[in-house]
Amino acid sequence: MRKWLSFIKFALVGVxxxxxxxxxxxxxxxxxxxxxxxxxxxxxxxxxxxxIMNRKWTFEQKGKGRKREFITFIGVNLITLVMTSCLLTLFYKHLGLSLWISKLLVTAVCMGLNYIGTKKLVFTKWKERRTSL
Structure with missing residues (x-):
């Protein structure tokens, strides 16, 4: 149940x-x-x-954020940004979908990837990360 609650919170923050x-x-x-x-x-x-919202609410991190945590978060989101940009170009320029339909599809596709990266790589301790991958 706790895993689902985390995903539901992530989805709400995603909204x-x-x-x-x-x-x-x-x-x-x-x-x-x-x-x-x-x-x-x-x-x-x-x-x-x-x-801010995922750190405090979704993954309930206490105290001040660490530099590694923030850099990893930015890295996960840069990967997601590259994927969204490539998919946006594919859907809009190459497949001829409308820009807004393309944007919606890209957002839906990349949300799952971002959740996994954020949960497994950003808001976990090094020891937990090694055993969960």
């Missing part, structure tokens, strides 16, 4: 992050910012919120 991401993306693309640059900026805005 907030995605809302931030989509609002920033909409504003930027409305001003004709390139869709990949808009994706990078909007995704980064959601990531900042994600770190």
């Amino acid at each position: 907030v992050n995605t809302s931030i991401d989509f609002i920033v993306y909409a504003i930027l693309t409305w001003f004709n910012v390139n869709y990949i640059l808009a994706q990078c900026i909007s995704y980064s805005a959601g990531v900042l919120n994600s770190y």
